Amino acid sequence: MSAICGLPILECVYCLACARWVWKKCLYTAGYESENWGLATAQEFEPVPRICRLILAVYEDDIRNPQWAPQGGYGINPDWVILRKDYNDNQGRVTPYMIYLDHDHAEIILAVSGLNLGKESDYIVLLDNKLGQAEFHGGYVHNGLLKAAGWVFDAEYEVLRELAAENPTYMLIFTGHSLGAGVVALLTMLAVHNRDKLGISRNKIRCFAIASPRCASLNLAVRYADVINSVVLQDDFLPRTTAALEDVFKSLLCWPCLLCIMCLKDTCTLEEKKLRDPRRLYAPGRLYHIVERKPFRIGRLPPVVRTAVPVDGRFEHLVLSCNATSDHAIIWIERESRRALDIMRDNDEHMEIPAEQRMERHESIAREHSEEYHAALQRAVALDIPQAYSPSSYGTFHQIDVGEDSGRSSALGSSLFHKKRTQSWNEFVGRLFDVDDAGHMVFKKTSP
Numbered sequence: 001m002s003a004i005c006g007l008p009i010l011e012c013v014y015c016l017a018c019a020r021w022v023w024k025k026c027l028y029t030a031g032y033e034s035e036n037w038g039l040a041t042a043q044e045f046e047p048v049p050r051i052c053r054l055i056l057a058v059y060e061d062d063i064r065n066p067q068w069a070p071q072g073g074y075g076i077n078p079d080w081v082i083l084r085k086d087y088n089d090n091q092g093r094v095t096p097y098m099i100y101l102d103h104d105h106a107e108i109i110l111a112v113s114g115l116n117l118g119k120e121s122d123y124i125v126l127l128d129n130k131l132g133q134a135e136f137h138g139g140y141v142h143n144g145l146l147k148a149a150g151w152v153f154d155a156e157y158e159v160l161r162e163l164a165a166e167n168p169t170y171m172l173i174f175t176g177h178s179l180g181a182g183v184v185a186l187l188t189m190l191a192v193h194n195r196d197k198l199g200i201s202r203n204k205i206r207c208f209a210i211a212s213p214r215c216a217s218l219n220l221a222v223r224y225a226d227v228i229n230s231v232v233l234q235d236d237f238l239p240r241t242t243a244a245l246e247d248v249f250k251s252l253l254c255w256p257c258l259l260c261i262m263c264l265k266d267t268c269t270l271e272e273k274k275l276r277d278p279r280r281l282y283a284p285g286r287l288y289h290i291v292e293r294k295p296f297r298i299g300r301l302p303p304v305v306r307t308a309v310p311v312d313g314r315f316e317h318l319v320l321s322c323n324a325t326s327d328h329a330i331i332w333i334e335r336e337s338r339r340a341l342d343i344m345r346d347n348d349e350h351m352e353i354p355a356e357q358r359m360e361r362h363e364s365i366a367r368e369h370s371e372e373y374h375a376a377l378q379r380a381v382a383l384d385i386p387q388a389y390s391p392s393s394y395g396t397f398h399q400i401d402v403g404e405d406s407g408r409s410s411a412l413g414s415s416l417f418h419k420k421r422t423q424s425w426n427e428f429v430g431r432l433f434d435v436d437d438a439g440h441m442v443f444k445k446t447s448p
Helices: 002-027 047-058 120-127 143-166 179-193 218-223 245-253 255-268 271-275 330-351 355-382 406-432
Strands: 081-085 097-102 107-112 134-136 139-141 171-177 205-210 228-233 286-291 304-308 433-435 441-443
Touching: 047 097, 047 107, 047 171, 047 205, 047 330, 081 143, 097 143, 107 143, 107 179, 120 143, 120 179, 134 143, 139 143, 139 218, 143 179, 171 179, 179 205, 179 228, 218 355, 228 330, 286 330, 304 330
Parallel strands: 107 171, 171 205, 205 228, 228 286
Antiparallel strands: 081 097, 097 107, 134 139, 286 304, 433 441
């Protein structure tokens, strides 16, 4: 009888939780996430539209006779394509990719295409993500994407090393879209930890992950923000999908079930608990958010690009938007990033900045990014993020590079984490106990 009487109470609690979740989601827009971030500049954002076009070129069967070229073409020289591999060449381990030697911009680029809805092998890679299954140098990563990245690295590191040796001043760029973005993000981490095989320094490695899935734990997402850049268009659903992707695809025929589970989970989980969950995955690196719509406005506005290395508030919530899937398309991302870059360049031209001041501005941007990156590392430690550690006070973060000695980096992060815990425990014990004359611990006497 008592159980039956409690059912209406449980129903009321559940309805209130659902109402709260719906209210939050209906009022929540993607622009809120990055409203306090800084604005990106044309210099730092310049590679994004160009790299998006290169990713689109991977989908072409014949690059010399393109069928789906965007406005203005792909902007690449077919003679500079070093190699291309399709699904047959990759044995279903990873999506098709291409290595391109860009002499115009002094870059060695490895571009990986996104998810093919008609390929079962892509789903196998994406859904191989049991929580906490894959550890990586003091953190957790997406298991299927890590295996795909490892396969690409083993297959191509000799080619990349040869190209880097022949072009020592060139940057090594990894880029991809969607599933490919997750692969190249983890491929970049592998490259940083295996620079001896590539013969290249850390500051020569960059990654542009376009619409990346959540593939790295928070400490790794922040730690590699100096080499990984994630680009997100407005309401894109994938960087915000906190539920296991396997559950999402299994629930395609039962969306109410998935929404109910997400409703209760989102309502009952504290933000502090989310941050301190070492297995929770995030979009990696520095984030670039392209914002082009505002609430209760019809149509697209001139796009604005905001950037930051956030620790908390890192695309934590799904946005209820009819554009959540279209904003994931590489075609739209290329188009809007190109528009945003054109606006930035027009603003720079109107300001008529002299060449010398532009160089100084470029150096100041690099310095500000470095300071922001170090501040993010320190904030991760302050928030007690598992395995997070700040750079040494006697040098830069690169001087204690995790890539040089993975064991040392993991041990350093672990020691700092446990040191903080030990200090907290000792303070707690000191508040409760005293040591008597015989050396025994006794409870402190409270004053009357």
